[in-house]
Amino acid sequence: MDDGTCGVQESSDMSISSDDDSIKERNENNVEVEHHHGEAQPHALLGEPELGMTFDNENDVREYYTKYAKAKGFGVMRRSSNTDANGQLKYLTLSCTRNGKTQSKSRNMLKPNPSAGLGCKAKINIARGPHGKLYLSTVILDHNHPLSPQKSQLFRCNKRLDFHVKRKLELNDRAGIRVNKNFNSFVVAADGHDNLTFGEKDSRNYLEKIRRLKLGSGDAEAVRDYFIKMQSDNRNFFSVMDVDDESRLRNVFWADARSRAVYDSFHDVITFDTTYLMNKYDMPFACFVGVNHHGQSVLLGCALLSNEDTATFVWLFQAWLTCMSNRPPKVVVTDQAKAIQNAVEIVFSDSRYRWCLWHIMKKIPEKLGGYEEYDHIKVDVGKEVYDSLTITEFEVAWLRMLEKYDIGDNEWLKGLYEHRHRWVPAFVKDAFWAGMSTTQRSESMNAFFDGYVNAKTTLKHFVSQYENALRDKVEKENIADFNSFNSTIPSITRFDIEKQFQAIYTNSKFKEFQEELTDIMYCERKLIQKEGAIETYCVPCIFHEEEFEIKCSCRHFEFRGILCRHVLCVLTQKKIKEVPPKYILERWKKNVKRKHNFIRCTYGGMDDSPVAKRFDSLCNSFYPTAEIGAMSDDSFNSLTEDLRTLQIKYTSNSSSEKNKDKAGTQEDQLQEDAPSNGAATSKSLLSPIAVRCAGRPPSLRKESKVDRLIRQAKEKKKKAELRE
Structure with missing residues (x-):
């Protein structure tokens, strides 16, 4: 039973008796029977509460009355109680959930909150007798409102989250599955909401509680x-x-x-x-x-x-x-x-x-949108920024644009030009940026x-x-x-250079190389100047054959680390079969052993409780057996019978096992709550104040x-x- 509800936990040793010597208890098959002078007869439904019925403890009486209420169709709440100096229960009242007043607690009188109170008098009073037994001292069965057994599962006292439900909720939450989808998976598995003993709100509340338990209060x-x-x-x-x-x-x-x-x-x-x-x-x-x-x-x-x-x-x-x-x-x-x-x-x-180029360019509408010729200004700014290959080319084009549209007094443009070395591609593409401009x-x-x-x-x-x-x-x-x-990505040409990069680069980077290689068809291979060993091509590239040094004004290799179409055009023209290592970057290679590949991340830092670990292990062990049992009706019936036998066997020792697990859980919780570093946790740390950034x-x-x-x-x- 989930904490905070008024329902009752299962108890295997419940006994209920009345003055006529009939005793209701459970047989080995968990079926309720009623003994009349030694003769056991199956009892389908719990009988109504009667004066003098006795119970061993509070848990038994709460379980009995909650089940009775569920069958009738009303909810149960703990109304009042009293204990003696030793902490033993002296008096307890369990009543219908509609016993309160029909009065809203909302502060806004025009928007009252719904109230379940109807002044219903149905209740039972439990008192402790002289021999320590609890007995019913007052029983009122009449309700002043309709009852609905079909809606009984919606009462808070009848809602519960079993261990396997809690476990699945936790695992799905760790996987980042939202609560509504997490809950819907149970709805589908149970074939409808009516077959569930909890709602989406219960799931949400439980997960919030677990998050607090796992990580602390603050x-x-x-x-x-x-x-x-x-x-x-x-x-x-x-x-x-x-x-x-x-x-x-x-x-x-x-x-x-x-x-x-x-x-x-x-x-x-x-x-x-x-x-x-x-x-x-x-x-x-x-x-x-x-x-x-x-x-x-x-x-x-x-x-x-x-x-x-x-x-x-x-x-x-x-x-x-x-x-x-x-x-x-x-x-x-x-x-x-x-x-x-x-x-x-x-x-x-x-x-x-x-600076991020994208952040600058997106401000153009805000900073320049007030000019009459804004549409033309926007196009020209883009051309100067993206199409200028050299610093001189950019500066000449930029000053011409300011003069053309008479926008030289714009403060934003002045500031950009003053810091042009921080954002204009022509100023920064001489360095390696892995292709990042934003x-x-x-x-x-x-x-x-x-x-x-x-x-x-x-x-x-x-x-x-x-x-x-x-x-x-x-x-x-x-x-x-x-x-x-x-x-391996297949080659698309017969150039030996392509095979060289195919064997060395990762697939994604080899694709980038192939894109540049296929674009050489758009480049002219015309030699325009030759001075000794230095040849100048119209692409434009400068190639030093003796030292195998090649540079292109587009600076694609310097900026992205991938040879550009202009360079590849020259190399294929010269029938180069292999480029030197300086044009093959180590960071793009696929067969390099990198340190981080051998390091396991510290994911899943929140340890599970011993109970959760044992539960997961047992479930994993059972899955193969369940698959075999589901293959036919005979295997299913046989496995179901075996499981029922095992359940009876382990339920007989449930009380001692629960006490043992409870003690172990409390010990584990104390160990988890204990600070791992006394110095680090000696002073309370306060949460931050919400700020305006x-x-x-x-x-x-x-x-x-x-x-x-x-x-x-x-x-x-x-x-x-x-x-x-």
């Missing part, structure tokens, strides 16, 4: 304890928590062991973004994202922040740098926020830094978490759901590794589907209230 303390446990599982798990003078959580950063190992292989390029609000404290989720050998986004650490000022970002970047063995990235991509820019210049002073990697990682968290997610629930989301990301990389190992307005922040639905529902409700 959000901040729960997150801290969770990090301590994760670090005990893997010493390479890294976490830092920033608190204020009142011991209130401000910022938190963490990275698992696998993320730290991934950085060893892919530390050249990272993006950083804070545009995703996802928990009830409105703390931005900030993530460091890199690119792996398949071109997939990989998480290199993440944080929850209480502010978006320079000091906060400096703290975060320093924590991340410490986590990554003080090895800064070669290049960093962020949005245009001034606070982030200041922090990058302080902490990552030796790194190449650029923080889209970070935002796609944010979107990846959409199915697991939303605006109501608490901190303690977030860390567990974070693991579920990241586990899926790791599995996608494992699948891509297997596909590159187990399959600086930087980009909330309306422009990335909004998940769940958040949007919640917002729309609130707006609809508010409009309806205004109409009323």
